[in-house]
Amino acid sequence: MRTEDRPARSITSFQHPDDVFEALFQSIQGGEKHVRPPIVLTPDSPFLQFIEVGYALRACLEDRSRRDYLIQRLRPHLSAIIGTLPASLLPHGMLPRTAPPPGFRPLEQISDAEVRAWLAEDGSLIYGEFQRYELDNYFEAIAPLIPPGGVMVDLGSGLGKVVMSAALAFPFQRCIGVELMGYRHAMAIERLHVLLALARQGLAALPSPLTPDTPLQLPFGGPAHGSHLLDLAARIAFIEADMFKVDVRGASLVFMYSTCFGPLMDALGDKLAREMREGALVSTTTYALKHPAFRLLHYFPAGTIAWTSVMLYQRVGPLATLAPATAQAAYEPDPEAWEERVRRDLAALDGAA
Numbered sequence: 238m239r240t241e242d243r244p245a246r247s248i249t250s251f252q253h254p255d256d257v258f259e260a261l262f263q264s265i266q267g268g269e270k271h272v273r274p275p276i277v278l279t280p281d282s283p284f285l286q287f288i289e290v291g292y293a294l295r296a297c298l299e300d301r302s303r304r305d306y307l308i309q310r311l312r313p314h315l316s317a318i319i320g321t322l323p324a325s326l327l328p329h330g331m332l333p334r335t336a337p338p339p340g341f342r343p344l345e346q347i348s349d350a351e352v353r354a355w356l357a358e359d360g361s362l363i364y365g366e367f368q369r370y371e372l373d374n375y376f377e378a379i380a381p382l383i384p385p386g387g388v389m390v391d392l393g394s395g396l397g398k399v400v401m402s403a404a405l406a407f408p409f410q411r412c413i414g415v416e417l418m419g420y421r422h423a424m425a426i427e428r429l430h431v432l433l434a435l436a437r438q439g440l441a442a443l444p445s446p447l448t449p450d451t452p453l454q455l456p457f458g459g460p461a462h463g464s465h466l467l468d469l470a471a472r473i474a475f476i477e478a479d480m481f482k483v484d485v486r487g488a489s490l491v492f493m494y495s496t497c498f499g500p501l502m503d504a505l506g507d508k509l510a511r512e513m514r515e516g517a518l519v520s521t522t523t524y525a526l527k528h529p530a531f532r533l534l535h536y537f538p539a540g541t542i543a544w545t546s547v548m549l550y551q552r553v554g555p556l557a558t559l560a561p562a563t564a565q566a567a568y569e570p571d572p573e574a575w576e577e578r579v580r581r582d583l584a585a586l587d588g589a590a
């Protein structure tokens with residue numbers, strides 16, 4: 238297993254398809270540190286309810302006299318909070334800074350169910366991705382299980398790194414990314430344009446032009462043909478949508494960097510069990526897919542493929558014959574320890590203000 242990125246081979250000219258592959262992989266930049274712009278507050282924003290509840294929670298955080306109330310409202314939902322204070326409530330969070338429009342409710346008028354749903358969404362919008370060497374490890378691990386053809390779907394595809402890399406690495410017919418946040422989707426499209434322009438440039442510069450039938454050796458996934466690179470634009474798609482509203486019936490591999498999806502895992506397991514066909518694969522990070530429709534094929538503990546654990550599952554059995562999934566709490570921090578941390582974090586925020 239790699240523990241760091243391999244040294245980048247400098248590509249000064251395109252002599253061989255391997256040079257094109259190498260240049261294309263190198264062009265897919267890491268997005269972990271990208272700037273998170275605030276969510277735009279418009280009347281038709283799909284995030285309107287998220288912003289309303291967020292404003293209500295943040296108002297309590299900013300008013301010292303209402304902090305006990307904030308803690309009291311968050312406390313029943315610790316299993317849905319990633320970290321100590323929800324990310325969107327922190328100064329660098331993505332909630333807009335503009336004044337709330339008339340009609341937004343205070344926290345007192347917002348139900349526990351809404352707070353819980355907000356916390357789950359807040360966590361799921363946190364960004365993270367595999368480092369390049371982790372992605373290489375992951376691809377090496379799954380390569381023997383990827384037959385030619387098939388469709389790979391990344392649910393929550395962020396800036397598109399896994400989708401574009403998978404389209405290069407493996408003989409998938411199509412790789413599709415589904416991303417909820419408009420600006421991340423737009424960044425993925427921008428990055429795809431860069432990738433495709435480079436692909437065109439590299440292919441045009443090859444001394445012997447690639448034809449659709451030219452035999453190719455894929456960097457991870459065995460043999461393929463020239464069409465693998467020539468059709469790259471048609472083989473990659475990004476969709477701006479809620480992953481719960483996108484049907485993944487045709488997917489042969491669903492990838493999820495699910496490290497921040499803890500509270501969503503049961504709902505995701507249920508969705509995937511209903512939609513995916515027998516034999517199809519699902520991979521998750523950090524959180525298990527505890528649905529009986531999925532058999533664990535491989536478990537890679539934290540610190541092997543990646544810093545966190547990676548699981549690979551296969552869809553088994555017809556849904557009708559399966560026992561219903563049992564709900565699982567993702568994790569449940571000790572409320573006293575959590576409250577102590579929250580108060581410490583609030584004091585630190587006051588100090589920094």
Ligand SMILES: C[S@@+](CC[C@H](N)C(=O)[O-])C[C@H]1O[C@@H](n2cnc3c(N)ncnc32)[C@H](O)[C@@H]1O
Binds near residue numbers: 362366391393394
């Ligand atoms: C941890 S990032 C992973 C990005 C990408 N899969 C990767 O590994 O490079 C998770 C992404 O899921 C997106 N997300 C969260 N909830 C979503 C939903 N309901 N539908 C679609 N995308 C969602 C977030 O905005 C975020 O960009």
